[in-house]
Amino acid sequence: DIQMTQSPSSLSASVGDRVTITCRASQSIAGYLNWYQQKPGKAPNLLIYAASSLLSGVPSRFSGSGSGTDFTLTISSLQPEDFATYYCQQSYTTPRTFGQGTKVEIK
Amino acid sequence: QVQLQESGPGLVKPSQTLSLTCTVSGGSISSGGDYWSWIRQHPGKGLEWIGYIYYSGSTYYNPSLKSRVTISVDTSKNQFSLKLRSVTAADTAVFYCARDGGESSAFDIWGQGTMVTVSS
Numbered sequence: 224d225i226q227m228t229q230s231p232s233s234l235s236a237s238v239g240d241r242v243t244i245t246c247r248a249s250q251s252i253a254g255y256l257n258w259y260q261q262k263p264g265k266a267p268n269l270l271i272y273a274a275s276s277l278l279s280g281v282p283s284r285f286s287g288s289g290s291g292t293d294f295t296l297t298i299s300s301l302q303p304e305d306f307a308t309y310y311c312q313q314s315y316t317t318p319r320t321f322g323q324g325t326k327v328e329i330k
Numbered sequence: 331q332v333q334l335q336e337s338g339p340g341l342v343k344p345s346q347t348l349s350l351t352c353t354v355s356g357g358s359i360s361s362g363g364d365y366w367s368w369i370r371q372h373p374g375k376g377l378e379w380i381g382y383i384y385y386s387g388s389t390y391y392n393p394s395l396k397s398r399v400t401i402s403v404d405t406s407k408n409q410f411s412l413k414l415r416s417v418t419a420a421d422t423a424v425f426y427c428a429r430d431g432g433e434s435s436a437f438d439i440w441g442q443g444t445m446v447t448v449s450s
Contacts, residue, residue: 257436266440314435318392319379
């Protein structure tokens, strides 16, 4: 299985901050990397697919980059509704695997 | 707009079989190009992919659960289902169904999730 490792596991930030979350794959996954946001009690929502493609309707403050084994999710200016847990996931091969999550909390 | 909805018992006894169904609305499960997945999340933990099915019936299961899992599809009802056998308390989780969209190769549509507790 391809292991996905996110860092940090949690972070505290203020509204307006720039936030960066990284995701590393245990082997190359080309650009087959997706990012999800999950709020408590809710299903995850897809934000970014194929490493850098923003899903329609997702605010442009979210962006993704990377290829191979190293990927980044950036929130350019954190908004109150962005406090949530973020997961990366590889779709390069089966079994599909997720990172352990990064919880973004209010400072 | 495609929507997914899980249904099934919220409580299952140890050693029994957990059975859930996902109903697809707003689109056809047979339209092709998409895979239909089950994903679970243990309380307070991360996401674990269980497996997926194509409308033709072909499946792929996570090797960690393969010996206990069956996913099936009923195209006439626009539904796909999960059976997890010989459950224990460790199988207590929120179960989600999701579309693994062929175009995005991502889980682009999710059901709301259903909590299943394994307890006697």
